Every structure is written in structure tokens, then in C-alpha cells.
Amino acid sequence: PRGIPGIDGGNDHVLVPFDSLEARNPAWSPDGRRIAFVISVPRARRSTTAIRIVGVDGSGLTAVPRVPNLDGCLTWARSGNALYGSLLEPGGGGSVVRIALPSGRTETVVSSDTLRFSCPAESPDRRTMLVSAQPWPASALAPNRVYVVEHGTLRLFAPLAGFSKGAHWSADGSSVVFHGSDYVHFSTLSPGARNWAASAHAWW
Numbered sequence: 001p002r003g004i005p006g007i008d009g010g011n012d013h014v015l016v017p018f019d020s021l022e023a024r025n026p027a028w029s030p031d032g033r034r035i036a037f038v039i040s041v042p043r044a045r046r047s048t049t050a051i052r053i054v055g056v057d058g059s060g061l062t063a064v065p066r067v068p069n070l071d072g073c074l075t076w077a078r079s080g081n082a083l084y085g086s087l088l089e090p091g092g093g094g095s096v097v098r099i100a101l102p103s104g105r106t107e108t109v110v111s112s113d114t115l116r117f118s119c120p121a122e123s124p125d126r127r128t129m130l131v132s133a134q135p136w137p138a139s140a141l142a143p144n145r146v147y148v149v150e151h152g153t154l155r156l157f158a159p160l161a162g163f164s165k166g167a168h169w170s171a172d173g174s175s176v177v178f179h180g181s182d183y184v185h186f187s188t189l190s191p192g193a194r195n196w197a198a199s200a201h202a203w204w
Contacts, residue, residue, distance in 0.1 A: 016058060023037055023038070024037065024040075025038050025072050025073050029076050030078055031080055033056060034054065034055055034060075035054055035055075036052070036076065037053075037054075037074070038070070039051075048066070049070045050064075050066055051063070051070070051083070064083075064099065066104070067087070067097070067099060067106060069087045069090065070087060071118060073085070073086065073118050073119045075119065077098065077122055078124060078126050081100070081101055082099055083101065084096060084109070084122060084129075085120070086118050086119075086131075087106075092114075092136050092137065093113040093115060094115060094133075094136070095108050095109075095110065095112070096129070109129065110129075110153075110154055113136075114135060115134065115135060116135075116136045118131070118132045118133070118134075118144075119132050119167065121167045121168060122169075124169055124172065124173040125173055128148060128150050129149040129150075130147070130149070130169075130176065131167075132167065
């Protein structure tokens with residue numbers, strides 16, 4: 001789409017200028033027409049995270065009603081009428097929520113008293129979600145792990161028991177790309193698609 005940077009770095013421009021706010025973690029909508037992102041709004045004691053959505057040409061900037069305790073990473077539901085995000089619970093632990101658009105109403109997908117989640121990724125068939133999670137209280141000896149969420153139940157994604165910070169599905173749902181601080185991991189799911197055993201993988 002016009003106005004979005006190309007791979008060669010050409011045809012780029014600022015979609016939404018902010019002088020005093022931090023904007024981050026943009027996410028394309030499934031139809032390619034909108035971009036959701038989060039901003040940090042300065043407050044007296046600490047900043048507050050808020051959601052904004054804008055057209056790919058920079059028009060139609062809209063604010064989603066505030067979601068308390070929202071973490072920074074957003075992903076779109078495949079339907080295009082909701083976002084997924086993670087909440088940091090004040091007492092510890094966290095949850096993954098579905099954020100309806102444009103109302104901002106939240107529905108809990110999964111929650112835990114001992115895990116904090118980030119970067120939920122819905123599968124193309126909308127039956128499954130992959131999410132990165134770190135034990136709470138946090139420890140340098142307890143890295144992020146990838147979990148499968150089905151029907152509100154968490155299961156560890158066995159091929160990557162101790163790595164990723166996020167996951168991205170292929171268009172047909174047969175493969176998943178994981179990323180961390182210094183690597184990318186490609187995992188091809190086995191033909192049954194529900195035992196989550198990796199039949200092939202590669203590192204970069």
C-alpha cells in the first residue's frame with residue numbers, strides 16, 4: 001500500500017507524528033488496511049499504555065477505550081474485529097485478553113497466577129493460539145517459553161521448551177516462526193497438526 005516503507009526503504013513517511021508520546025509495536029490488520037499500535041501516555045507518576053488504530057495512508061486515527069494494565073504487544077484476531085493483548089495483573093501473573101473493536105471490551109482467553117504473557121498469535125483456523133510466557137516472579141534462570149492455548153487451557157509447546165519471545169503463523173497454519181533476542185527458529189508442524197511435534201526446523 002502507498003505510504004508504507006518498501007523493503008528497499010523507499011516510499012516511506014510518518015503515518016502519525018507524535019511529539020511527546022512513545023508509539024511502538026505496530027500490527028497490520030488481516031485486510032492490510034489498518035495498523036494498530038500502542039502509545040505511552042505520560043502521567044504524573046508513570047506512563048499509561050493506550051491503543052490507537054490508523055489507516056495505512058495515515059487517515060482515520062482512532063482511540064480504543066483504555067484497557068487497564070495492558071502490556072505493549074498487540075496482535076489482530078483473524079476476523080479483523082478484535083485485537084489480542086496481554087495484561088499484567090497488579091498482584092502478579094497475567095492474562096491474555098481479546099479486545100473487541102471499537103468498544104475496547106475485554107474477554108479473557110487464558111490467565112495464570114504464575115506466568116506473564118506476551119505476543120499472543122491466533123492460528124489461521126482460529127482454533128489455537130501460541131503465546132510467549134515468562135514465570136512470575138521473573139528470574140534470569142527462567143526464560144520465556146512458548147505455550148499452546150486451546151479452549152482456555154495452556155500446554156507447553158514441546159519443540160521450544162525454553163526460548164521464544166514471540167511466534168508468527170504461516171498463512172496455511174502448517175508452520176510457525178519463532179523469534180528471540182538473537183535468533184529466528186522455523187518449525188514445521190507434523191501432519192496431524194495437533195500433537196505439535198516439529199518435523200523439521202532450522203536456525204538463522
